[in-house]
Amino acid sequence: MNRLILWRMLQEEIRLNTSFASGKGFYSFPILVSISGFLAIAFTDEMISDMGYLEYLEVLHFGILFYGVFAGSLAFFGNEFLEKIFGYLGLIIGLPTTQPITQRKITLLYFVKEFIFYSFFTLIPAFIGGLIGSYFYGINLISLIEFSISLSFSFLTGLAFAYLISSLYRHSWKFSVVGGLITLIIYSLSVTNTAITPSLEWYLHKDPIFIFISLINPLIISFCATILVTDYHEEVTIRTIGYQDRLKEYIGKFSWAKQISNPTIISKERIDLQRSKTGTKMFFSFAFPLGILTFMNWFIDKGLPIQIDFNTIFYGVMVGFFGTMIYSWLNTIDSPTFYSTLPVTVSDVVRARLVLFFTITWWIPLLFLSLISYMSSEINLLPIGIIVMITVGMYIVNYTAWSTGLRTNSALFDAIIFLKFFIISVPPMIAMTILSLAISYSVSIVLIALSCICGILALFSIFFYNRIEVKWQNETFD
Amino acid sequence: MAVIEAREITKQYDDVAALKNVDLVIHEGEFFGLLGPNGAGKTTLLKILTGQIRMTSGEAQILGMNIEDNVIDVKKKIAIVPEQESPPSFLTPREVLEMVASIRQIKNPDTEKWINFFELEAMEGRVCRNLSRGQKQKVMLAAAFISNAKLMFLDEPFINLDPIVQTKVRDWLVQYVNKGGTVFLNTHLLENAQRLCDRAAIIHNGKIQSMIKVKELNNQNMNLEELFHEIIL
Numbered sequence: 001m002n003r004l005i006l007w008r009m010l011q012e013e014i015r016l017n018t019s020f021a022s023g024k025g026f027y028s029f030p031i032l033v034s035i036s037g038f039l040a041i042a043f044t045d046e047m048i049s050d051m052g053y054l055e056y057l058e059v060l061h062f063g064i065l066f067y068g069v070f071a072g073s074l075a076f077f078g079n080e081f082l083e084k085i086f087g088y089l090g091l092i093i094g095l096p097t098t099q100p101i102t103q104r105k106i107t108l109l110y111f112v113k114e115f116i117f118y119s120f121f122t123l124i125p126a127f128i129g130g131l132i133g134s135y136f137y138g139i140n141l142i143s144l145i146e147f148s149i150s151l152s153f154s155f156l157t158g159l160a161f162a163y164l165i166s167s168l169y170r171h172s173w174k175f176s177v178v179g180g181l182i183t184l185i186i187y188s189l190s191v192t193n194t195a196i197t198p199s200l201e202w203y204l205h206k207d208p209i210f211i212f213i214s215l216i217n218p219l220i221i222s223f224c225a226t227i228l229v230t231d232y233h234e235e236v237t238i239r240t241i242g243y244q245d246r247l248k249e250y251i252g253k254f255s256w257a258k259q260i261s262n263p264t265i266i267s268k269e270r271i272d273l274q275r276s277k278t279g280t281k282m283f284f285s286f287a288f289p290l291g292i293l294t295f296m297n298w299f300i301d302k303g304l305p306i307q308i309d310f311n312t313i314f315y316g317v318m319v320g321f322f323g324t325m326i327y328s329w330l331n332t333i334d335s336p337t338f339y340s341t342l343p344v345t346v347s348d349v350v351r352a353r354l355v356l357f358f359t360i361t362w363w364i365p366l367l368f369l370s371l372i373s374y375m376s377s378e379i380n381l382l383p384i385g386i387i388v389m390i391t392v393g394m395y396i397v398n399y400t401a402w403s404t405g406l407r408t409n410s411a412l413f414d415a416i417i418f419l420k421f422f423i424i425s426v427p428p429m430i431a432m433t434i435l436s437l438a439i440s441y442s443v444s445i446v447l448i449a450l451s452c453i454c455g456i457l458a459l460f461s462i463f464f465y466n467r468i469e470v471k472w473q474n475e476t477f478d
Numbered sequence: 479m480a481v482i483e484a485r486e487i488t489k490q491y492d493d494v495a496a497l498k499n500v501d502l503v504i505h506e507g508e509f510f511g512l513l514g515p516n517g518a519g520k521t522t523l524l525k526i527l528t529g530q531i532r533m534t535s536g537e538a539q540i541l542g543m544n545i546e547d548n549v550i551d552v553k554k555k556i557a558i559v560p561e562q563e564s565p566p567s568f569l570t571p572r573e574v575l576e577m578v579a580s581i582r583q584i585k586n587p588d589t590e591k592w593i594n595f596f597e598l599e600a601m602e603g604r605v606c607r608n609l610s611r612g613q614k615q616k617v618m619l620a621a622a623f624i625s626n627a628k629l630m631f632l633d634e635p636f637i638n639l640d641p642i643v644q645t646k647v648r649d650w651l652v653q654y655v656n657k658g659g660t661v662f663l664n665t666h667l668l669e670n671a672q673r674l675c676d677r678a679a680i681i682h683n684g685k686i687q688s689m690i691k692v693k694e695l696n697n698q699n700m701n702l703e704e705l706f707h708e709i710i711l
Contacts, residue, residue, distance in 0.1 A: 243603050247573040251580060264580040268566060268573075275568040275605060334567045340530045341560060341621070342581050343553035474549075478531050 002109060005101075009092050009113040016091075017413060025414030030125035032415050037129025041137055041144075057147075057203070058196045061154045065197060067122075068158020075114045076166030104229040111163050111222055115156060123152055150199035153214035157197065160218035160225065167228040183221070246271060254355070261351040265344065269352050270360065272333045282329050283364055286322055290315075290368060312373040313436035313450070316385035317429055319365045319372075320392025324400045326361050327353065328408040336406050340477035347472035350401050354465070357397055365389055381439075384447070387454060388432065395457040398464035399424050405472050428457060479506045480539075481629050481660050482527060487536035489522050489684075496522045498684045500536070504662060504677075506628075509655045511663045511675035513702065515710055519684040520664040521561050521633055527662070528558050528631050541629060554582065557622035561633040561664070563614035567607035571598040571617045574606065578621045592620040595646070612638040619647060630654070633664040648674060668702045678702060680709050 018026045040060075047056045093110050096103040127148045134144050164183060169176040194210070195201040198217060202210035250267035257263055273279060330353045339349060369389055373382040403420065404411035411417050431453055439446045482504040489497040497519045504510045514520050525531045527538055529549035538545045540552045565574050572593060579587035593599055596616040606614055615638045622630060630651075636644050651674060655661055665671055671678055672692065680688045687709050695705065 243570050243605055245570055245572050245576070247569065247576045247580075262581065264577055268569060268577055271573070272566070272568045335564060337560070337562075337564045338566050341553075341558040341618075342578065343550045344581060345550060476529075476531055478525070 002105075005092065005106070006109055006113055006116075009110060010117060012092055013113065013117050025416045025418075029413075029415040029418075030121060032419065033122050033125040034129035034132075037126035038133040039129075040126075041130050041133025041139055044137070044139065054195070054204075057200055061151065061195075061197045061200045064151045065154045065158040068118075068155040068160075069162050070158075071118050071155075072114065072159040072162020072166070075110070076162055104226055107167075107229045108222070108226045111159070111225070115159055118155070118159070119152070123148075123155060146203055150197075150203040150214070153199035153211075153218070154197045156218040157214075157221070160221035164221050164225040164228075167225040170230070171228070187217075243275065257355050257359075261355050262344070262348050265339075265348055265352040266355050269330070269333075269349075269356050273330070273356065273360065276333045278329055278333050279361070279364075282326050282361060285325050285329065286319075286364055286368055290318070290322075290372075311436055311439065312369065312376060312378040312381040312385035313388055313439060314433055315372045316369055316388035317392050317432045317436065319369050320389040321396055321425065321429060323357070323365060323393035323397045324408070326364065327357055327397045327400050328412075330356060330361075331404075331406050331408045336477050345473045346405055346475040346477060347469045350405055350468055350472055353406075354397065354401055354468075358394075365393065384450070388436075388450065391454040391457050391461075392428070392432070394461040395428070395464075396425055398461045398468075402464040402468050402471060405475065406477075428453060480504065481506050481541055482662065483539040484523075484527065485537045487523065487526060487538060488534045489519075489526060489531075490534040496684050497526070497533075500681075500684075500686055502679065502686065504660065506660055507655060507658050509651070509661045509663070509674050509676045511665060511671040511678035512681060513666060513668065513671055513678055513706060514681040515666065518681045520666075520681055522684075523681070524631050524633050524662065524664050528556060529553060530558075530560075555627060556629045556631060557625040557627035559618050559622045559630075559632045559635050563611060563618050563638065565606040565609075565614055565617040565621065568605050570603060570605055571601050571609075571613075571620070574617055574621055575624050578624055582625055584624070584626060587624055589624065592624050595623075595650075596620050596643070612640060612643075615639055616643065623650070628658070629660045629662070631662045631664075634666070635663070636665070636667055636670055644670075668706055672702045680706060682710055 014026075044056075051059065093106055095101055096106055127144075130139075130144055130148065131141075133139065134141055161180075161183065165176050165180050168179040191197065191201075195204055197214070198210045199214035201207070202214060247264075247267055250270050251263050254263040254266045254270070257266055336346075336349055339346075366386070366389075369385055370382065373379055373385060378385075400408055400421070403417060412421065432450065435446050435449050435453070480503050482502060484500055484502040487497055487500040487502075488495070500519075500523060502523075512520050512523065522531070526533045527540060527545065529545050529552055532546065541555050543552050545552055565571070566577070569577065572589065575587070575589045575592060578584075579589065596619065598613075598616060598620065601609060601613060606617055609617070615635070619635060622632070635647065639647065648670065651661055661674075663671065663675065675692050678690045678692060679686050680690070688705070690702070690705065692702070695702065
């Protein structure tokens with residue numbers, strides 16, 4: 001029975017993915033991953049000479065560990081998002097509500113399914129890419145296989161960590177924070193005198209005890225997570241009573257925006273944002289990538305012989321880029337299906353959400369950038385950082401809105417859309433990052449170059465915004 | 479005067495033909511029922527006629543306008559209750575009605591009337607996300623009824639409603655049609671169709687199998703349920 005459920009879960013996962021990304025986009029994702037694996041091998045020598053052997057391997061392991069956490073978070077917290085986007089979704093994981101099977105068992109099977117799915121979807125394609133690369137670039141095959149196995153264990157550990165957090169979260173969010181921190185501390189202490197993951201330690205020194213630890217770690221974490229899953233889980237709901245009717249008040253407040261969008265739609269979206277408490281989620285979703293960025297900054301400083309100081313302008317670029325996350329959050333608050341009963345187009349709703357992005361949520365990136373600037377004692381760079389942040393934010397968010405409409409999360413699962421997003425976003429970011437690093441060498445030239453890029457991005461922003469109507473006005477909400 | 483004219487509507491989902499050359503004419507002031515088993519194509523046809531999805535081929539005129547070219551103009555003049563109740567999760571029922579009235583630019587909307595009609599006062603201060611399915615269905619019906627539209631598309635509107643509210647809604651719909659409104663009702667609750675409809679069509683496997691005048695059927699001492707079983711089984 002377990003094997004059958006597992007098989008059906010895998011089928012469900014593939015059908016779910018192909019339903020919100022195109023089949024072509026979904027199936028081409030492993031090809032992209034294979035190319036990445038090939039490139040990782042192709043540039044191995046350069047990376048090792050730049051970063052150092054150990055640091056390079058640690059970055060790869062650290063990356064795959066976080067990928068495991070990310071994939072697990074998407075799996076264990078993702079259904080809530082999906083239901084908001086697509087309405088009610090009956091998934092196999094919900095079987096215990098009607099069938100004689102425990103939630104504990106089905107959740108464990110779900111975790112196993114996740115590992116199998118991501119193994120076939122990303123790990124094995126990356127390995128195949130690496131294998132092809134090793135043929136061309138003369139990398140030792142045994143070494144590649146051993147390293148791939150070690151990466152798989154790190155991925156599994158990340159996935160298991162996300163599983164544990166989700167199990168704790170079902171009890172309370174406080175449990176998940178405390179439990180997550182305790183696990184992180186225990187893990188950090190256990191790798192103090194070794195490589196960043198036990199499997200990397202095994203790869204480096206071939207001590208068999210570490211391959212055992214690599215396996216036992218995720219098993220213990222997932223065992224604890226499974227034990228914590230209970231069968232009687234009551235959803236934590238928002239306040240059930242006491243909401244004041246505020247729509248009319250907001251329609252009045254947003255009447256200035258009637259040339260851009262419909263004030264009633266903006267007001268509805270504004271109320272959604274407030275009552276769903278998504279602003280708080282947005283705030284914390286900013287803290288996580290910025291934390292990673294700060295860690296990478298520290299790590300590169302530590303690992304490289306030269307000193308790189310990411311300044312406020314650089315963070316302005318990054319914070320602006322993370323505007324995509326805010327827009328994406330705005331698209332996950334509530335299902336837009338009700339609009340299909342009204343004389344409203346998809347482009348009306350997209351523009352309403354853009355108005356919200358530029359008027360209501362602007363404080364989140366501004367707050368982060370100001371804090372970073374203050375902590376780095378670079379208040380003098382803050383005005384330029386803000387201009388850069390606003391320009392990059394407008395550019396990337398208008399592009400995201402134009403290319404993904406109301407389904408940002410699911411659309412970015414489509415490899416083709418993701419590739420286009422990557423091509424549109426990365427070159428200007430690289431250019432601005434290089435310029436931000438060069439500001440101490442030639443202020444005037446850097447400022448002129450930054451102004452030019454900002455001007456070009458602003459023009460593109462207007463172009464993308466104007467295309468929203470054409471692209472989305474005839475689309476349906478279904 | 480025809481308010482709905484559909485010609486050779488076809489809808490293809492990959493290999494599945496959900497609708498096959500459907501022809502349909504519905505006149506002003508009619509109470510029309512579209513009956514059929516699950517998966518027959520009822521909801522697909524309603525969604526096409528209301529511009530919620532696009533047809534693969536064919537043509538449909540709603541209130542004299544081509545639906546594919548005039549989705550927004552058509553939606554301004556019709557009211558829709560979809561199959562699954564889905565009022566905005568974070569608005570209160572009153573806010574939903576205010577939103578509908580505002581988007582449809584209804585002057586002096588009868589918000590209080592519909593709040594009272596569906597007994598939504600008890601839900602004041604609660605957001606739709608926290609309502610029961612039946613309560614959400616009431617909000618959806620109120621949002622349609624407040625629109626003052628001349629043509630209504632209702633997809634299984636009685637599901638989840640208690641018997642008392644069902645009776646109230648049925649009575650109101652009869653009055654609405656008597657005053658010149660038109661109803662396009664999708665249902666598999668044949669008893670309701672028998673009571674309400676002037677005309678009904680039975681759809682099966684994406685094709686209209688039979689067009690029935692309910693009075694004539696009554697004169698033949700038959701009812702919709704018997705005919706339905708005869709056609710479908």
